[in-house]
Amino acid sequence: MVHASGAPVFYEHAYVHAYEQAPLTNADYSGCFVVRDGEKLVAVLPVYLQSEANPLRRLHEAYPETLGQTVLLSHTWHCYDAHVPATADVLPRLLDAMTHAASVFGAHWYGFVNVERGNALSRQLRAAGLPARHLTDRWATGLTTYEHYLAGLGTRARANLRRNERRSREAGVTIEVLPVDHAALDEISLLCTKTATRFDTSDFYPGSTFTKFVLALGGLAHVIEVRQHGRLVAAGVCLADATRFHTWTCGVDYAVDGRYSPYGVLFAESVKLAIRLGKTTLEGGRGNADFQRRHGLSPRHLDAVLIQT
Known part of the structure; x- marks a missing residue:
C-alpha cells in the first residue's frame, strides 16, 4: 500500500516497526488504522497517542489550546511529511475512526501534523472544511x-x-x-x-x-x-x-x-x-533555513490540522 500510493519512507513497514521497537518519543499508545474494501486493503494510517506531543515546541505555538492535553496524532514527530497511504478516498472514514479512537483513549484533540500545504492530503482536509495552522517548513530540491x-x-x-x-x-x-x-x-x-x-x-x-x-x-x-x-x-x-x-x-x-x-x-x-x-529529490528536513535556501532547497510549508473532541 505504501509503495502503491507513493508515500515516503516514514510509512515503510521497517520504519514503523523500528519505531515500535525503539520509540524515539514517548507515546502512550501506538497503532495503525487499516481500511479494507471487502478483503482488499485500500488504506493504512499509523497513529500515536501522546500526552507530551510537542518535542520540537512547534505544536503549542500553532495550537496553544493543546498545552498539557493528550493528542492522537497521525504520525510521530520524526516524520515530517504526513500522508495517508491509500488507493481509495477513505479520509472521511478515517476521520470518523480517529474521532472514535480519541474518545476511547480520552484524547482531547486528534488530527494530522506535518501536512505539506497543497498536497493531496492537504486538499482533502481543506475540502472537508478543516482549517490548517502553519507549523514549520521542510526543505527539498530536485536532483x-x-x-x-x-x-x-x-x-x-x-x-x-x-x-x-x-x-x-x-x-x-x-x-x-x-x-x-x-x-x-x-x-x-x-x-x-x-x-x-x-x-x-x-x-x-x-x-x-x-x-x-x-x-x-x-x-x-x-x-x-x-x-x-x-x-x-x-x-x-x-x-x-x-x-x-x-x-x-x-x-x-x-x-x-x-x-x-x-x-x-x-x-x-x-x-x-x-x-x-x-x-530525484533531496529532502533536507526542517530548520536551518538560511543554509537550505543558500544551497538551492525550497520550502515546503507544513501545517497541523487538529480537531477538538
Missing part, C-alpha cells in the same frame, strides 16, 4: 547530476562548496558511507545529541534508543561518517525511498583542524550519495 546541482547555486555558494571540499581534503578528512550495522552508532548518537542541544532539542534523539532505532531500520538507512585523523567530526543518518533521499538527522563537531566546515562536507556527500542512488 539530476552533481554538476547540474552546483550550476543551479549562486556563485558564492557554489564556490564555497568547492573550496570546502578542497580544504577538507588538505586537512586529512575522510568520508565513508556505511550500512547501519557497520557504523559507529553510539558515537554518532552522542554527536547528534550534542548538536541538538545547541537548538534545545536534545531529547529528540535519546541515546541508546536512537542506536536501536537506526539499527532496526536496516537497509532503509545510509550512514555517512566524516572523520579527521580518525576522529568523528560529522555524521548523518539518511533515509531513502523510491525517489527521495532524506537527510534525516546529523551531528557535527566544529572544533576541527583546518579552515573547512565539517557540515559542508557532510552536506555535499549527502547530495552526491543521493545522486549515486538514483534519487
